[in-house]
Every structure is written in C-alpha cells, then in structure tokens.
Amino acid sequence: MNNILVNLLFKGCDMVLRKFYNILWGKFLDTKNTEYKKMQDKIKESEEKYKSFFEKNGAAMFIIDPESFNIVEANNAACIYYGYTYDQMKSIKIQDINILSKDELKRYINDAKSEKNKRFYFKHKLSSGEIKDVEVYSGIININGKDYLYSIVHDITEKIMFEQKLMIQKSYFEQLFENSPDAIAILTNQSKVIKVNKAFETIFGYNLDEIKGKYIQDLLIFKENIKEYDFLTTKVIGGNVLRQEIVTKNKYGKLIYVSLLSYPIIYNQEQLGIYCIYTDISERKECEKKIEKLAYTDSLTGLYNRAYFIEKLNSEIRETENKKIMIMFIDIDGFKKINDTLGHIVGDEILRYCANIIKKVINIKGIVARIGGDEFVVLLKNITQKELVDISYEITEKLKDVVIMNYQHIHLSASIGASIYPDDGIDAHTLIKNADIAMYEAKKNNEGKVHIYSSQDLNKIKKEFILCNDIRYALDKGEIQIHFQPIVDISNSQVVGAEALARWYHKELGYIPPSEFIPIAEKNKSIIDIGNYIIKTVCKQNKIWQDMGYKKIFISINISAVQLQEDNFVDNLYKIIKDTGIDPRYIELEITERVYIEDIDNIIQKIKDLRDMGIKISIDDFGTGYSSLSQLSKLDVNKLKIDKSFIDNIKMIDAIMSVATILNLDVIAEGVENEVQLTFLKSKKCKIVQGYIYGKPVNSTEFEKYIKVEST
Template identity: 35%
Template sequence: MNHEHYLQSSYNILVVALSFVIAMVAAYTSFELANRVKASDRELKRFWLISGAGALGFGIWSMHFVGMLAFHLDMEIHYNLLLVALSVVWALLGCYGGLFFVHRSERTIGHLMIAGQLMGAGIGFMHYTGMEAMEPVEITYDPFLVLLSMVIAVTASIAALYLAFYSNVNNGGSSVIGKLGFSVLMAVAITGMHYMGMNAASFLPDSYATINSSITYYIDPPFFTLIVAIFTFIMFAVLFFTIFFDRRANQQQTMKGAIFEAAMDSIIVTSEQGVITNVNHMALVFLQRSKEEMIGQSAASFLSRLGQIDQLVGYRHEQVMMVGNGDEKIAEVTVTKVKAELGTEYIIYLRDMTEQKKFEQQMQETNNRYQSLFHSSPLAIVVHRNSQIVSINQEVLNIIGASSMDEVIGKGIDSFVACDEMESVQQIIAEMMETKMNREVAMKELKIYDVNGEERWITTKSNVIKINEEDYIQTVVRDITEQRKAKQTLHHMAFHDSLTGLPNRSLFDTLAQAVIDKKKGQEEEFAILFMDLDRFKQANDTHGHQAGDKILKEVARRLQNAIEATDILSRFGGDEFLLLVRRGSEDDVYEAARRLQKAIAEPFHVHDHEVYLHASIGISLYPKNGSTLDTLIRQADLAMYETKKAGRNGIIFYNESMQAHTTRRMLLEDGLRKAIANGEFELHYQPKIVLATGDITGMEALIRWHHPELGMVSPGEFIPIAEETELIIPLSEWTLGEACRQNKEWQDKGYPKVRVAVNISSIEFSQRSFVKTVVRILQKTGLEPQYLELEITESVAIKNIDDVIEKLEALKKIGVAISIDDFGSGYSSLSYLKKLPIDTLKIDRSFILDLSQDQRETSIVRAIIAIAQSLNLSVVAEGVELSEQVKILEDENCHEVQGYYFSKPLAVGQFEEWYENKNRPKKEGMAVL
C-alpha cells in the first residue's frame, strides 16, 4: 500500500514487550479465575464471574492501551476519554458475555461458540473504539486485515474459553508450567490480534479536526504507559492474592469438610439459637434421618437437654434418644462452643453408646452369673487336683445320683471313671498340669458309673485355673446318656425295619457279607431263603392296611421264634423276608424252611376274623449256587418265583434251569413294549350260548400274542408281566378298541347285534380317566354302548367301593353292560352285590370243573344262581366242557354258558365260519382276557 502521504509510525519495543507481558498475565489470570468459578459454591459463582470478567477485560484493555502507547506518529496525539472509557466497557461486556455463556448448565459446544463470538466481538469493538479515540488524525483501514484481526480475536477467545472451561487442562490441578505455556499462547493470540488491527490502519493528519479540551487530553506515552502497567500489575497482584487466599480458604474448608464427614463420631453443628446448620454422615446414620429432615430443625427436638445448651458445654453426659426408625439408642453427648465468622456456633458430638452399654450390662450380668455359677449353674462342674475331687456343684450330684456332696468330695475321680477310660484320663491330666495350658481340653465321650454302679456317658471340657496361687483343673461335665441312647435308637432305626424291628436289607447285606467273608476258603455251607407270603395282598385289601401291618408284625414274631440264634432274619420289603440259615445239608435247610411255613400256617386273628396265609420259599446254597451275596439272593428269588408258579405254599431249591425262565421273562417284558406297535396281538372270540334256545347271546374277546421269537405266548404268562410293568394300560385300551371295532364291523356285515365282552384289569379300571377312555373308544369305533359288556373281578369290585360304584354308574348311564367275572373265587359278599350296578354274574370255572362229580360244587352253583335271580341278574357259567355239566346247569336254570363244549376261542375268520355253520339268531354279549 502507498503510504507517501500518510503519517510515519514507529513502535517502542519495550512498551510492546510490556503489552505482551500484560496480555500473558491477563491470560494466566483468566485460567485461575476459571478454576475459581468452577470450584466455587453457587453463591460465589456470580462474584467470581464478575471479578473474572473485570480482570480479564481490563487486562486485555490494558494490553491494548499499552500497545497503543507504544505506537508513535509524526505528530502529537490526543485521546478522547469518552471513547477510551467506551473501549473499556466493550472489553468488560465482551468478557462477561463470554464467561456467562460458558457457565450455562448445559455447557455445549454451541454455547462455547456464542461465548467466543461475544468475547471476540467485545475485544474487536474495544480495539477499534480505542483507535477512534486518537485525535487529530484520520484513520483508514484495510478491510481484509480488519476481518483477519476479528477472526483472530474470536478464535483466541474460543480457544481461551475452551481451555479454561471445556478441556481437562485447566481443571485446577494443572502444573504451573502448563498454565504458563497456555498463557504465552494466549498472549501471542491477543497481541497478534491487536497488532494485526494496528497494521490494518493508515493514519493521515486531519486538518479539519478540532480538539475538545474538555474530553480530549494529550497523554505522555512513557509516563502513562508506566502508570497503566503499574496499576495493571497491582490489580493483578491483588487478584492473585485474592485467588491464593481464596484457594487456601477453600482447601481448608474442604479439609474441614472431609474431616467433618470422615469423623467416626456423629457431629451436629447448630447456630447460637440451637438451629441445626450442618450434620455429618455418621450423624445421619446414627439418627436414621435424612439431611433434609435435619437442616433448619431445632436440635432440642431430639436432644431434650439441649434447652440449656450453654450449661452442657465442656461436659459429657448420656442421653436416651428416639431415632428415625423408632428404636431407642443411648448416646454420649459432648457440646463445644466455637466462635465463627457469622457468630457463635455449637458443635455437638454424639457417640453411640448403645452396644457398649449393652455389653457393660452383659458383662455385669455375666459377672453376677459367674459369682453364683458354681452352685446354681445348669452345667455340672467339678474342680479337682491330683485326681482328687475338691469341689462340685448340684448338677454333678444329679448326674452321679449322690444325695450329698460329702459322698463325693475327697474321693478320687477313678471312683467314678470306668477302668478302661482311666489311663487316657490320667494322661490328659498330667499333660495339662505339666504345660499349664490355658486352652480347653475336651473329651467327646467318657464312660462313668454313678453311685449305684449304673453306666452313664458324659462329655467333658477341662482347663487349668488358679485358686490361691495353686493350679487346679476345672471340668465342665455334660450328661449325654439319653443322647447316646437316642443315637443308638437312630442307629437301630437306620438298620432295622420300622414295622417289624427286624434287620433291614442294608444290615442283612452287611451281616451276610461278613459270613461270606469268614467262610471263604472253608468248606462250611449256608443257605439264603427268600420267602413271600401267599394271599397277603388280598388280606391287606380286604381288612385294611392296619390289619396288614398287624399281620406282618405277627409274622416277624413267629419267624424269629422258628429260627436258631445263629440265623439272620430280615424283612426284604412288603411281604417278603430273607433268611440266612447256617446249615450243612439240604435236608437241614429244607427242615428249617418247613418250620417257617408251619409257623405261618397258623391262623391270624384280625377283626374277629381268622386269616390264613401260606409262604412260598425259594432257596439258594453257598457255595454251590454262587459265591456272592447278590447272586445268592437273586437265585433264591428265582426259586421263590418258581414256587409261586407251581401253585404256591411250596419250597424249591434253585437250579440252573430257572435262569432260562428269567431270560424268557426279560424277553417277554421287552417284547411287550413293542408288541402293540408291531401288530403282534390278536383277539380270539368265544361265543356265549343261551341254554334254553342254543342261540348266541354274545362273545368274550380273548387276547393272544404271537411273539416273533417265542411263538404263541399264553395270556396267563404275559398278563401278570404287563400288570407289573403297567403296560397293561395301553394293552387294555388296544383290546377294548379292537373288540369294539370288530363287533361294529360284524354288525355292518349283517351279523346279529350282540354284546362283545372285554375283561378289564384292576390297574386299568383304577385310572381316573377310565370312563372317558371307554366313551372315546365307542365314539371312535361307532359301536353303540349297549353292545359292549365290561367284565371286572370281585377284587376290583370291592376295592374302594365308592369309587367303583361311581364309575359303574357312569358306564351304566351311557348304556354299557357290567358283569362280575370269576364270581365265588374271591371274598364274595352279598352286601356289595346289592350296591353295585351290575347286569351279570359269571360263575368261576373252578366250580364248573367238578360239577358232575362233586355234589358240593353243585350246591355252590345252585346258590350262586339263586342269588343272581333274587337280584335280577343274569348268570353265565364259564369253562363248560362236558354234556353232564350242561345238563346240571339246565336243571339249575342257568341262563348262559360258555366253554369248549360249544366252541373254543376262535380267530376272526374261524369265528365267522363257525357262526355261518351254526346259522343261529343273534342276540347280545362279550369280554376280554
């Protein structure tokens, strides 16, 4: 730019340097003030905000004005004081506006940008207003440099505010070197803006300008520079001292606050009037209150004696007070009076003495107890020296059964301790007296004898005590005789059957294994007998479980009387018993088994009735049949099972062929689980004939099983297995469904509509959903209910009679016919026949078998028919095979018969062929095995 007509200018380097120092001090001060604003309480923030704005604004203005005074032109310059003052106002307003925005609670980047622009604008306005104060000159500006100077001002302001309030640098903990570094950078930025603005200006003499002497003065640059600099540094010194002392005061206040909050005692501060002004954390915990509940309240509201607070200063006293949760606590209260800036304060110290008082009270009570412990303690205490008893209390007399202390004091402890225990007791006493050990020495169990010579058991705890400088042993004794008996009882219960008192399986295994271990390598033999009571289940169901328990107790008593002392008898479970017999020959073992059967055969008297039971016994021999206990028990069990198959009430020794039976049973059980899915079952049908006309009145459906490996399996063999494994439930449902389906199919083909009878097992009938199952099958197959007959046995009918009647009535309601199968073979009773909603009685085949030869059987059949007729029930005779039987049944007016005399059970095709040949009318009936 051409400056030929412009005034020549120059700078005083020292004054320029001074302006830079002023800028640096102002920047440093701004950082310190930032810390004060951030660290101050809410009440002091406004003070520090105004102070900071004033210090920073005046510092920047001082730097600017000193910089102006460093600038020399070729003419004398005057300054308009109003504009100079206005420039100061711009600096102060810009700094206050910037600080105000950055102290907003949100403190976002947007606020930072607004604050920087305000502060930068204030600095810019300050600079160019100060330039306008120069007279009499005309100033022109380079717009680009002016804009650049404003950008520098805004940028420097944003940077300063960011460093002071947004970054982690100036957080009150930065090093002095770091702050100086930032101060230098800020000073460079601020002075850079100033001198950029000066460089943007060109000065021309203003010949037309007039100087108003009232507001415009000539300022001697060196002198005024010195005055401004001194005043600035004094102001900053005062400010730094203020900051320093404020920081020290804050540190002290913080330290006092930390000590106040960290104190282990509860501390409450009140005004001279007793109003709470502060409270520490421990006091809040102790009083169970919040700070809001405490501040502003009178301390006398919960410390009643504080009405005379001056009288309490310097003293300690205890007070019972109610805390926030309603509990009472004891506190030691100490009051201190202090002079504070705002007046007198009282500091109240509360020390929780509740637990200590409880402890002191407990200690006092403990001391009182110990004073009378020896004679009133519930514990038995003995003091002895050199194994001689010198003192005892009443509880010791109670244990040993003595009437007075004279009977005991002066005697040796060996007078009471069992001989086999005395050696260990003397050893312990010697060790205690030798080592003077303070710890307790305990003996878990010690056998002694009372004055009557009866055995008792005690536990002891002993320690060495001093009496008149002599060492004694004090022993606390506890009588555990009853606990030991209880322990023995529990031990007995753990290894004995709770009902019969016999050894249980666990104890039997232990004792029997000991016999095996003893006999290994010897030629001695023994036997394992596995015994099961025949017909016990029927007796239990008929007379009730209490009667069954009574029978089992009596069985155990009889068996114990029938065995020898060396034998081992155990209740295996339910109505099964195990016996180890130490005999040398099979004949002796057999004779022992016969004695057991004879003992069981005697009648049992239950509820004015005589109940007869028998025993099936299986026997295995050691070492002939095996060398391990599990093997011998399993083999005896197999032999017992063979006894059951052979007709019960027998004795069978184990042989290897029985193992094959076990294998067959396993095959049957496994096969049953797959047989239905594999289609291995089929139903055969045996017709029921009306004797009077020879017509078919129905069919009984009988299940047959074609096993893929074993061939045809009898129902008598697989039905019990199905019942034991509960596979009878799906098997019965299949049988019922298949029988209904086949009957419906025959009816659809034009065969007469007759009943198909299906036998129902007790397990299936006991299912709660049985009636729903029947209804579902009838609906699924489409068979009308009146063409289905369900056969149940007497044992099913009399078990839980109310439930049975409820189910039968539900079945009768939908039209299903009900018959009692095998009538007469169980515990028949006319009372339940009257109650049951049934249609038919089926006479058991055992009565028909000897009908033509035994007049008594004829009488029984006649009686059954008469009973049925009196109850309006139909009668069906099963197992009819001879013409003589048919003749007798006709004479006795039996309604219907079935048996091989008319037809054996036939497969579906055979039954259809037989029916076509018979060509007889069709009526109704049917059952399943």
C-alpha cells in the same frame, strides 16, 4: 739305729702301701667310673624316654606347683588342646584354665596331694573361651625334694554330651512310661512281667509287686482266648511288630477291649524282651456297637437290615466249608393294599407283628433281617432241605392268623422263596436274588406258598424280562391280535355272544399265552394301552358285523384291575362307544373277584356308571376268590361266569347256581369241553356255556362263520 730302721721300714712300707693303694684305688676308680657312666647313660636314656613320652604323648599333660598353682611344665598336646604356646602355658596358673574358684581348686589339689582321690572331673576353659568337659588324672611326683602334681587330661565333652542325651532319653522314657495314659508292660521273651506303669494298674487293677514274674496271658486273657494270644506272642518273639485289637480282662474279671501294640526289644541284634502297649478302647467299642446297631438295624422292626445281612452272609460263605447255607426270602402278600387302605401306621404295626412272628419261629436257628418294605430274609445254617421247608411252612401258617388292628380284621399270608449255598449261588447278592425269584414263583403258584429256587426259575425270569420290555412295543409291531370264542345258548345251540381274548404272537419267541403276558402288562402298566386297543377293536369289529347284517351278539371284554383304577376309565370307554357307534347293550365287561375285593368301594361306583351307560357286567372266574355274598349283592352286575375248574364239581355248581338265583343273575359256564359236562350243566339249569365243545378262540375272519351262518 733301730728307730731309724723302723722309720725307714715304715716309710718303705708306707711307700709300698701308698703305691699299692694308689694302684688299687686307681683300678677301683676306673671300675666305678665305668659303672657310673653306664648308670648315667641309663638315667639319661630313661629321662629321654620319659621326656619323649611326656612331650610326644597325644594326651594333654602338664605339671603343677601345688603351692603356687603355676603350671611348670606342659606337653605339646596340652598346648594344642588349650590353644596356648609352650611359653604361654608355663606362664599361666591352673585357675586360668579351670573354671573353679581358687578355694575349690585348693580343696581338689589337697585331695590329689593326699592321694585321697586321683581322678577328677572338671570344666576347663580353652584360650578361645570354649568350655570343655575333661577327666583329669593327678598324682604326686617329687623333683629335687619338692612335691609336684602331674596331670593327664582327657576331653570327655562328647562323652558327657552323650551321657546327658542318654539321661534325657532315659528321663523321657521314664516319664512317658510312667505318665502314659496307656497301660504299658515290659516282658521277658517268655511273656513274664518285668515292669508295668501306673496306667497298667489303673486299667487292669494289678500293681507290679503282685504280678512281677508272672505270665501276662494268665493275668489278662480269658482262657478260651489263650491259644490265639500265644499265637500272636509267637509272632513278636519272631521279631515282628504286632498291632491287634483283643479282648482282655482286669483283675476282677471285667471285660476290657484294648488295642495292643507289641514289639520286640532288640539290642545288638539280640531280642531281650517284649514291649507291650495296651490302649483301652472299651468306650470306642461301645460307641461302635451303638453306631453298628444304627447302621445294621432296621429302625422299624429292630431286626437286622440289608447291609448287615449281606455282610454276615458273605462272612458265613467265606468261613463255611462243604456245608449248606439256606436263604429264605419272605414277602407279605397284599401288604401294599393294607398300607393304602388302612394307612402307614397300621402298616408299620403289621410289619412289626410279622417281624416278631418270623423271629420267634427262627429263634436261635438263624439270622432274620428286613431288607425293605414288606420283605424279610433269613439265613439258616446246618439244616436239611426238609427242615428248611418245615420252617417256611411254620412261618406261613403262623402268619395266617387273623390280626385285629384298629377294629379291623386283617387276614395275612406270606409267600416264601428259598435258595441254597452253594447250589444256587456262591455270593450274597446271587443267593438273595435267587431266593427272591423263588418267592415270586411261590406267589404266582399261590399266595402263602413256599418255593425253592431252581435253574428253571432263572430262565422264567429272563423270559419275563424280555416280555416286560417287548410288550411295550407289541402293539406298534402288530403282535397283539384279538380272537373270539363263541358263547352259546345250550337250549338251542345258538351263538348269543363271544368273549374277546388277546393273543400275543412274539416275532422271536412265538405264541405267548395270556397267563404269561397279562400279569407282566399289569405290572408295567402297558395293560392300559393294550386294554384300550382291545376295547376299540372289539367295539369297531362288532359294529362292522352288525352293519354287514350279521346276527347281533354281545361281546365280552376282560378288564384288568389296573384299567379300572384309572380315574378316566369310564370316560374313555364312553368316548370309544360314541366314536364307533356301537350300541352299549352289545358290550359286556368282565371283572374278576380279586379286582372288586381289593377296591370294593371304587368298583361299586364305576360299575354303576357303566351300567348307566347300558353296559352289562360279568363276574369272571367266580368261585376262585373270597368274596362274600354281601359284597356281591352290593355290585350291580348281570352275570356270573363259573370258572372252568368247577365244571365237574357238583357242589360248587349247586352253590353258584343258588347264589345266582338269589341275586337274580344269569350264569355262564366256562371251559365246557364234552357232552358229559354239557348234560350235567343242563341238569343244573345252566343255560349259557362257553368252551371247546362249541369252538376254540379264533380270529375275526374265522369267527364270522358262527354269526354269518346263523344270520342267513
């Protein structure tokens, strides 16, 4: 019974327990199913997300079986990138797109499996055959207990090409930098050395180790030029490119001329440093110096020439502020005659001699140049006008020394004109021109003198220009007239002759004195036509007076050196005398000491020819030249005419009368104006005089009264 009860109880309990268990398990299963479902949903959602991430990712992605090298999965981006369909992608192996050999691929796959490396760089082949550079990220994934490799592919073809170009450019730069024949330095913005090339070491003697971090100007620039160089560097730091020729030095202090190209190194609109290229131009500079010497140096004297002087003078004018610049124009007196007489070899020696004299006097005070022929110019700064005059006179005095060349004693002298900046001009051309004008004034006043330019000089030159032009037409316009001044025998006050004097009455300027127009006429050779006109007119007029029964007198005519130099002068004169019918005894020719001193041999012969024709010769203005007694004795002349400047000089009169007595010559005193002078000359036994005391020069009509009265 008990057993039955127990069994029944157990069965009852078992039924209860089973029923209770079933109730509890059902509830548990319901709970678990709910959680499982949720988990499944999450897994599914996650799978969808990853699937979407894989399939829709813009990067090419695929999964590889590391054993077979098969591509087991690929996303759409991979298909598009490689140019295959999805099915085609899954049917190919990795070696179909990777150009490496199978063994090489196996090694890389093993590296990826062991996670020794996760990033790889390959060349992949597209379906078109085009090769692309790719970066592949590979990692291990386990699917159903098996390891696979998933790969993310990025096309880095452009990046590789860019890097290659960058490397090429870097290589170019390095090769250009190191192999450039020019010295190159890379500097900080503070001009400290960062890097230099081989040429820098060759040219300047420094290697990088000894100068890195040092200031470039302390290495290459002379101390006196540091400020100028710093100023140039400031321009580059300001973002400017600099091209400049500068003077540098090497490690040993040797001067090196360089052409500097310096420019800022800019990155992202920020200046990182300075790039400097130094081209050695020392050889070029030496050549330029030689060329400049040839271009700017007078080959004969070694002085500077006109081109250099003008350039230097204009440069000084630009740089000078409120300071005087003095210009001297020096002309060697009578140099043409030296050249013509002694030859060009001696003339060249004279020019070199004069150049050395001028250079020694000027020394470091200024610049000396020869600008042509026998003309020299000097530029002086920071001196007073008195110092200018003193220097000028020092030059003229030193040039007065007698020079002996080819056994010839040569007496030199110079005339000097000066102009002053800015008073007499503000440019080189004007200053030189005005100094030249002043020199001619000095020469007119007296050779061997000094003259400083004034505005009046320019007026004179302008007037001379007008006269030089107009005198060529003066005869045709009837502006040249001939006046006659009586020559008197003081023993009886009888007119024995007359001097024919040319007068120019310019229609606009009025009366032009002979002292003004004769030198101009001689210079432009118009004196030849004027002289012939005077000779013809005088011969014709004297013959008319004689034919009219007037007293027969001689008429003296002044002859220019230019006329006497004409080869046919004697023949022309002979023809005029013959044509007019005048007796040659009543024609006298006057020549000055200067004329026969300059060309004594030629004059001696011509005077002889004239004397043979019966024409008398007088030496005019005797005493004003430097003729010697021996020279005078060689000339077959008849008279000496005492210059009016000596009329009151007892000693000169005595000397001239003595010379005349020795040479058996007659004497005529010019410029006698009063009784005192006349009485004095009488006491000195001077018989013939000419001057205002007896009459001024008058035209032919008025002069007739002197000879008409006497003839009656």
